[in-house]
Amino acid sequence: MILEGLRVTLDVASVSLAIACVIGLIGASAKVYGGKAARLSATAYTTTVRALPDLLVMLVVFYGGQILLNSISETYGWGYLDVDPYIAGVSTIGFVFGAYLTETFRGAILSVPAGQIEAGFAYGLSRFQVAFYILLPQMIRHAIPGLTNTWLVMLKATALVSIIGLDDMVHRAGLASAATREPFTFYALVGLIYLAVTTCSVLLFARLEKLSSRGVRNGGAA
């Protein structure tokens, strides 16, 4: 039963990571290549989100999304709609950690030598081709340590989705301990599962780092 909760936790974490990566890439390119307005709004986004507790942002998106959705549905006459806690949870965690990844990716983009990009344009590649074939493969190596960190923090942040009623491990542990009167057993078990997942992720990311640094002198050690 707890293991089914683990599936929800992993599901939420990985979908949020995908969302955060997309937001992070957009934010980072806005910060590095964007005009004044894009830069300013990206900075406002990363500063505010990183200055507020995750729980606060999550509840704002959850309740705010609810209000927004209902005001939209009212104008179209769809009647009362409920915000799905899964969508709320995934989008908030993605939104929050997108801010952290924006900074990670910005650093990674800046660590790719400018000559590489100039050379790409000199060969007549389009902007899109330069981004996908030259920038992305080289920045990944620099982004992985930051990505690992963000993933670990994010994995633990998924525990918060239980507060908005998503049926994750922590939520299930709460139900199980209410039924059996053994709260310690279940919460400690959930803690151990988290520990196992983080340990596996650390090992996995270390391999990924080695893989993405092949062909680099001292790669993986740096």
Added chain:
Amino acid sequence: MIDWEIIADNLPAFAGGLVNTLILLGTVMVSGFAISVPLALVRSSRSSYVSRAVWLFTYVIRGTPLLVQLFVIYYGMAQFEFVRSSALWPLFRSPWFCAWLALTINTVAYTTEIFAGAIRTTAPGEIEAARSIGLSRASVVRYVIWPSAWRRALPQYGNEVVMMMHATALASTVTIVEVMRVARDVYTNYLVLTESFGVAAAIYLCLTIGLTALFRRLEKHFLRHLSRSEAPSAKEQTAERLNPKVA
């Protein structure tokens, strides 16, 4: 758009919440710092058994969510008869004690690693020099290792304090009426977003800015020997040396 009357009505509640947030943060930071410093020294000591024991502690705590740690302590301890019949039971029944304990354990784990990383990067020559002029082991720690390690750790420690300030919001889940709880209560009472979570966001934003400014001043104070105008390359070198990447 913003109903100022609701904000004015609930301002005392938010002020009370802010006080509770600050009390929690203050007590946690004091106890966390006091425990982390000796643990960091042990963690970076040459005795591998003790060092590994401390590592295991920080690894377990850093690998699990704070919310789960809090629930294990607040809800979990009641499961054991010996806890309930012991003299400590009034403590474990109190949400304040449990929140303080969970947050302290959590920050100790992270802070210990920050400090230990800084201690490990002390230049060996400094320690050898201090030993060779006859300082005792304790004096070396007190006058050579700690002052320089503290300076290297300061920027990261500042981040940790801000993270802990954000983490106090989790105490709202165990009935402590801090800023987050007040915001959630105002929201349930009035069903308004800006006047509840918006006010809380403003408070947290101010706290973050305040703490960041405080640590910038601390860094200015403790790292003032680095602020002399130097050739840019040398300055960059010192910055890199003072703030090395700690895995």
